[in-house]
Amino acid sequence: MEKIRRNERMSAMLKILTDSPNRIFTLSHFCDLFGAAKSTMSEDIDLLREVTSTFGLGKLETVTGAAGGVRYRGSVSREDAREYIGGLCANLSGTERVLPGGFLYYSDVLSSPEITGYMGRIIATEYFDTEPDFVLTMETKGIPVALTTAFALGVPLVIARHNSRAYEGSAVNINYVSGSSGTIQTMSLARRAVREGTRALIVDDFLKGGGTAKGMVDLMHEFNVTVVGMAFVMETAAPEKKRISGEKSLMSLSIRRIGDEASAVVKPADWLED
Amino acid sequence: MEKIRRNERMSAMLKILTDSPNRIFTLSHFCDLFGAAKSTMSEDIDLLREVTSTFGLGKLETVTGAAGGVRYRGSVSREDAREYIGGLCANLSGTERVLPGGFLYYSDVLSSPEITGYMGRIIATEYFDTEPDFVLTMETKGIPVALTTAFALGVPLVIARHNSRAYEGSAVNINYVSGSSGTIQTMSLARRAVREGTRALIVDDFLKGGGTAKGMVDLMHEFNVTVVGMAFVMETAAPEKKRISGEKSLMSLSIRRIGDEASAVVKPADWLED
Numbered sequence: 077m078e079k080i081r082r083n084e085r086m087s088a089m090l091k092i093l094t095d096s097p098n099r100i101f102t103l104s105h106f107c108d109l110f111g112a113a114k115s116t117m118s119e120d121i122d123l124l125r126e127v128t129s130t131f132g133l134g135k136l137e138t139v140t141g142a143a144g145g146v147r148y149r150g151s152v153s154r155e156d157a158r159e160y161i162g163g164l165c166a167n168l169s170g171t172e173r174v175l176p177g178g179f180l181y182y183s184d185v186l187s188s189p190e191i192t193g194y195m196g197r198i199i200a201t202e203y204f205d206t207e208p209d210f211v212l213t214m215e216t217k218g219i220p221v222a223l224t225t226a227f228a229l230g231v232p233l234v235i236a237r238h239n240s241r242a243y244e245g246s247a248v249n250i251n252y253v254s255g256s257s258g259t260i261q262t263m264s265l266a267r268r269a270v271r272e273g274t275r276a277l278i279v280d281d282f283l284k285g286g287g288t289a290k291g292m293v294d295l296m297h298e299f300n301v302t303v304v305g306m307a308f309v310m311e312t313a314a315p316e317k318k319r320i321s322g323e324k325s326l327m328s329l330s331i332r333r334i335g336d337e338a339s340a341v342v343k344p345a346d347w348l349e350d
Numbered sequence: 351m352e353k354i355r356r357n358e359r360m361s362a363m364l365k366i367l368t369d370s371p372n373r374i375f376t377l378s379h380f381c382d383l384f385g386a387a388k389s390t391m392s393e394d395i396d397l398l399r400e401v402t403s404t405f406g407l408g409k410l411e412t413v414t415g416a417a418g419g420v421r422y423r424g425s426v427s428r429e430d431a432r433e434y435i436g437g438l439c440a441n442l443s444g445t446e447r448v449l450p451g452g453f454l455y456y457s458d459v460l461s462s463p464e465i466t467g468y469m470g471r472i473i474a475t476e477y478f479d480t481e482p483d484f485v486l487t488m489e490t491k492g493i494p495v496a497l498t499t500a501f502a503l504g505v506p507l508v509i510a511r512h513n514s515r516a517y518e519g520s521a522v523n524i525n526y527v528s529g530s531s532g533t534i535q536t537m538s539l540a541r542r543a544v545r546e547g548t549r550a551l552i553v554d555d556f557l558k559g560g561g562t563a564k565g566m567v568d569l570m571h572e573f574n575v576t577v578v579g580m581a582f583v584m585e586t587a588a589p590e591k592k593r594i595s596g597e598k599s600l601m602s603l604s605i606r607r608i609g610d611e612a613s614a615v616v617k618p619a620d621w622l623e624d
Contacts, residue, residue, distance in 0.1 A: 083357035084401045087364045091407050094365060096464070109405075127358045131383075133365050179517035183540065187509050189501035190370070219493045220507070227463035233494070235461050243453035266457060 085110050086120050090128070093136065093148035098204065098230035102145040121146050132156060134197075149204060150197040150228050157198045158348045161326050164191070165342040168327070174338045178331045186217050186281050186309065189224075195326060196224025199279060199307045202324055203229065206304035208277035210234050210270070212296065214263065214288055218281035221309055225279050234276075236295060240264040248298050255285015255319060263291045265299070272300045283311035286319030293320060310342075359384050360394050364402070367410065367422035372478065372504035376419040395420050406430060408471075423478060424471040424502050431472045432622045435600050438465070439616040442601070448612045452605045460491050460555050460583065463498075469600060470498025473553060473581045476598055477503065480578035482551035484508050484544070486570065488537065488562055492555035495583055499553050508550075510569060514538040522572050529559020529593060537565045539573075546574045557585035560593030567594060584616075 080088075089106055106117050125136040134150040152160075164185065173181045185191050199221070208229060213222035214236045226233040240247035244266040254261050270276075278292050289306060296303050311318075311325035326348070330341045354362075363380055380391050399410040408424040426434075438459065447455045459465050473495070482503060487496035488510045500507040514521035518540040528535050544550075552566050563580060570577050585592075585599035600622070604615045 080404075081397075083360045083397060084404075086357045086361045087398055087401050088405045088407060090361045090365055091368060091402070092405075094368070095407075123355075123357060124361055127361050128365070130354075130358075131362045131366075133362060133369075175517060175519040177516045179519075181517065181519050181540070181542065183509070183518060184506065184543065187497070187507040189497055189507060192497070193501065216489045216493070216509070216511070219490070220497050223461070223463055223466070223494050223497060227467065232458065233461040233463060235457070235490070237490070242451045243449060243455065244457060245449045245453075245455050266455070268455065269458065 080110050080112075082120065085112065086124055086127075089120060090124050090136075090148075093124075093146065094134070094150070096230065097134075097148055097150050097228050098200075100139050100143065100145040100147045105145070149200075151201045151204070152194070152198045154348065154350065157201070158344055160194060161198070161344045161348060165327055165344055168342040169340050171337055171339045174331065174340050178338055180310075180329060180331070180340050180342075182310070183217065187220050189220070192220040192224045195221050195309060196226075196228045198326065199225045199324070200228035202307065203277050203305050206277065207275060208304050209274040210276055212236065212276045212278050212292055213280050214292060218279060218309070221281065222279040225277070225307070229277070234265070234269050236263050236265045236292060238262060238264070240266075244269075248295065250291060250295050250298060252291030252294065253287045255287030255290075261288075261291075263288075263295055265295055270296075270299045270301060275302045275304050277304055278306040279308075280306075281309045283308040283318060283320075283323060283325055285315060289323070290319040311345075354384050354386075356394065359386065360398055360401075363394060364398050364410075364422075367420065368408070368424070370504065371408075371422055371424050371502050372474075374413050374417065374419040374421045379419070423474075425475045425478070426468070426472045428622065428624065431475070432618055434468060435472070435618045435622060439601055439618055442616040443614050445611055445613045448605060448614050452612055454584075454603060454605070454614050454616075456584070457491065461494050463494070466494040466498045469495050469583060470500075470502045472600065473499045473598070474502035476581065477551050477579050480551065481549065482578050483548040484550055486510065486550045486552050486566055487554050488566060492553060492583070495555065496553040499551070499581070503551070508539070508543050510537050510539045510566060512536060512538070514540075518543075522569065524565060524569050524572060526565030526568065527561050529561030529564075535562075535565075537562075537569055539569055544573045544575060549576045549578050551578055552580040553582075554580075555583045557582040557592060557594075557597060557599055559589060563597070564593040585619075 103117050210232045211222050211226040212234050223233050246267045247264045249264045276296050306323040308325040310327045313328050313330040325345050328343050332339050377391050484506045485496050485500040486508050497507050520541045521538045523538045580597040582599040584601045587602050587604040599619050602617050606613050
């Protein structure tokens with residue numbers, strides 16, 4: 077391979093780092109790839125750190141120690157997060173998206189690669205330091221945002237199901253009380269999906285009473301897994317008291333009735349205002 | 351802002367382009383962002399095109415015409431795709447992942463952000479030219495790979511469900527015959543999820559008889575939507591004749607019995623060998 081210029085090397089390096097977020101690459105890895113000296117690579121990394129910071133493209137971090145190297149985190153500043161979620165809230169508020177029964181239609185938001193990609197980065201930013209080993213969600217609507225969060229954290233995604241299926245193998249089932257309907261439901265997870273003694277971040281689309289979330293916490297106890305945090309795309313303002321606590325939701329929802337018409341009021345969560 | 355160096359500009363530009371794959375950015379967009387002349391930006395793009403090609407990081411393409419500009423596609427070469435899928439097949443083959451009933455456990459593969467990310471790029475590479483407006487999948491296990499495919503194509507993801515739910519609003523329901531069980535099932539999609547006259551790429555995790563896939567095709571007809579293609583992570587070798595045709599699956603599965611033991615034989619699909 078002919079000599080690679082700094083601008084080419086830097087571009088390729090940033091692409092490789094951002095393709096595997098939160099993963100530590102050793103300096104030697106890049107030295108070998110580009111045929112460059114360690115001192116040169118260090119300079120490249122310093123420049124890239126400036127670039128990502130200047131253009132709000134996340135953070136390049138140097139990790140010292142035996143397992144050290146450089147890693148990319150798609151961190152979102154609190155200010156950028158607030159602005160983005162604020163824009164989403166404005167789109168979701170009003171009468172147009174309210175369905176009969178007072179439900180809010182936002183499936184399109186929950187399955188948008190672009191929007192869930194950014195929400196995943198916002199959630200990951202809050203939980204990098206808790207070092208989860210995997211992200212847990214409950215099928216179905218939270219899967220996209222749970223996947224993008226897992227991607228940003230550089231960890232696998234694990235999906236709990238309503239029923240155990242033949243193609244999942246032996247499973248742990250638990251019963252939980254659905255917060256919204258009050259009925260007893262089953263949650264199931266394949267035995268081989270999770271290793272005992274690891275750490276989970278719970279991510280889901282919607283939090284109302286907290287029954288399903290509480291079910292996921294109980295399920296993790298069955299696997300001897302520590303829950304390091306819980307994040308939701310949307311939570312309802314009422315009931316104020318949920319069956320779980322300490323969660324971080326991105327938006328809060330209340331439905332107001334004005335005469336015959338129902339209108340959604342969607343606001344960024346309080347913690348985003350800090 | 352002080353003057354930005356070429357190496358910084360190029361790194362930032364590649365990051366921005368790859369964050370929104372298959373989206374056309376005008377040259378003026380980058381001229382404004384970096385305060386640089388068009389000729390300078392053109393040179394940057396030429397250099398970036400070389401870099402991405404040299405390191406197998408996808409393709410930078412210049413699009414001419416009134417709506418022209420530059421776009422990034424995470425294209426995967428046929429050779430790289432074959433090698434990657436070949437590695438996956440080796441991991442999935444053997445006795446360890448075969449469950450009672452002859453099912454293969456590969457939920458962990460289907461929810462891995464890294465693996466589904468790459469599979470999404472492989473599938474997108476095959477369908478860029480068909481210009482789908484959205485990706486359609488049927489809940490649940492195909493959602494991650496459908497999301498990453500949609501991301502790579504720069505289009506939304508639409509998820510059909512087993513039943514219509516209150517929070518989806520008015521929906522179109524169709525009945526279909528499940529290929530594997532022979533039972534009649536329901537598939538449902540919110541009216542507002544899809545615009546009439548658009549184009550869909552169907553992506554799902556598993557193809558056996560093709561009943562569910564046929565159901566998705568029928569569902570799209572109800573919306574007056576053209577199906578431009580169908581892609582699956584895995585299809586079974588038997589039955590050879592499916593209810594649909596023209597699909598591209600990444601892997602083919604057969605279960606062999608040797609005495610009491612069942613073993614999975616997973617191979618890259620034939621079209622990857624071309």
